[in-house]
Amino acid sequence: xxxxxxxxxxxxxxxxETRSLxxxxxxxxxxxxxxxxxxxxxxxxLRGVTCTIRHGERVALIGHNGAGKSTFLKLLSGIYxxxxxxxxxxxxxHPMIQKSFITSNELSGLQAAKAHYLLVNGHLRGFQQxxxxxxxxxxxxxFIHLPVKSYSEGMGARLLFSLLTGSQHECLALDExxxxxxxxxxxxxEQRMRAFIESAGTLILASHSDDLxxxxxxxxxxxxxGRIVCDxxxxxxxSYYHDTYC
Numbered sequence: 001x002x003x004x005x006x007x008x009x010x011x012x013x014x015x016x017e018t019r020s021l022x023x024x025x026x027x028x029x030x031x032x033x034x035x036x037x038x039x040x041x042x043x044x045x046l047r048g049v050t051c052t053i054r055h056g057e058r059v060a061l062i063g064h065n066g067a068g069k070s071t072f073l074k075l076l077s078g079i080y081x082x083x084x085x086x087x088x089x090x091x092x093x094h095p096m097i098q099k100s101f102i103t104s105n106e107l108s109g110l111q112a113a114k115a116h117y118l119l120v121n122g123h124l125r126g127f128q129q130x131x132x133x134x135x136x137x138x139x140x141x142x143f144i145h146l147p148v149k150s151y152s153e154g155m156g157a158r159l160l161f162s163l164l165t166g167s168q169h170e171c172l173a174l175d176e177x178x179x180x181x182x183x184x185x186x187x188x189x190e191q192r193m194r195a196f197i198e199s200a201g202t203l204i205l206a207s208h209s210d211d212l213x214x215x216x217x218x219x220x221x222x223x224x225x226g227r228i229v230c231d232x233x234x235x236x237x238x239s240y241y242h243d244t245y246c
Contacts, residue, residue, distance in 0.1 A: 001171070001202060002053040002076060002093070007085035009046035009075060009226075045071045047226040049085070053202065060213040060234055061206040062241045063223035069206040072223065073097055073173040076204060091202070094120070094169035105149040109140060109159050112148055116163045130166050137192065138162040139185075158185055165196040172200040176207040210238055 046068055053059055061069040074080045075087065077095035103115045113134055117127050135144050138158040148156060174197070197203060197216055207213050213220070213234060220237025222230035222244075230240040 001055045001090050003086075003088045004049050004051055004075075004082075005086040005088075007046055007049045007075070007082045007087055008044065009071060009080055010083040011043045011045050013041045013043065045226050046075065046082075049226070049228055051221065051228060051231060053204065055091075055202055057219055058203045058217040059205070060217035060220040060237065061204065061223060062213070062220050062237055064245060067223040068226040069223055070097065070175055071226070072221075073175060073204060073206055077173050091171045092169070093171045093173050093204075096164055096172060096174040103148075106147055108147055109144040109151070112159070113144070113163055120167060134159070134162040134166050137166075137188075154185070161185075161189055165192055168196075168199045170200065171202040172197065172204070174203065174205045176205070176209065176212060213238070 049068075049072065061072060063069050071080065073095065074097065075082065076089065077093045077097070078089075079095065079097075081087075103112050107115070110131070113131055114124070114127065117130055118124065131144075135141065138144075138155075138161075140155060140159060143151070143155065144159075148159070151159070194215075197205075203216060205213065205217055217234050220230070220232060220234045220241075221228050222237050222241050224245070229244075230237050232240070
């Protein structure tokens with residue numbers, strides 16, 4: 001359903017200060033592999049990535065911060081395009097990566113929900129049912145009509161979580177890093193997240209939690225400096241990662 005063939009992703013760094021930064025510092029901040037070029041520098045965020053993900057697979061992305069996991073999710077989701085190599089996707093990969101609203105916080109919660117629904121679906125058919133679910137699950141009630149900028153941090157997180165998990169998707173690219181809201185909301189959110197993930201036909205999940213990966217995944221891809229260094233069963237990939245990097 002998804003395949004990459006020798007995919008490279010290079011991100012240029014344009015700065016007058018680039019030449020004075022040490023290679024080790026840039027690498028620690030950005031991950032990937034640093035290359036000096038005539039214009040300054042570029043980071044090889046993905047390096048020669050080749051893999052195939054089939055329909056129904058539950059794939060874990062494993063690696064330290066900056067290893068390339070989130071970049072790979074963004075590539076599969078179409079947020080990034082390969083600098084070199086071939087990416088083939090035969091399904092819409094829905095990204096659960098963002099940690100903030102895609103719209104201005106000047107908009108009301110209702111307007112933010114409408115913008116999200118339009119972006120995902122391209123129309124407003126079925127929006128009222130979606131909105132009712134978001135309001136009920138987030139517990140916002142009439143606050144849905146107020147500007148998002150007036151929300152507390154917990155209210156904003158509950159609305160965002162409710163929006164992102166309010167629809168089913170055939171293929172899900174998920175980064176565990178987005179929040180589910182305040183502690184009183186956590187148990188409720190965990191149940192919804194489990195049902196949301198299980199409803200997806202195919203899952204690609206990036207996480208540092210072995211327990212979370214074991215709940216949902218059966219295959220593991222281990223990343224290091226933008227390369228896949230291990231592609232095996234989840235348990236074998238986790239063992240490889242811990243034996244090599246921990």
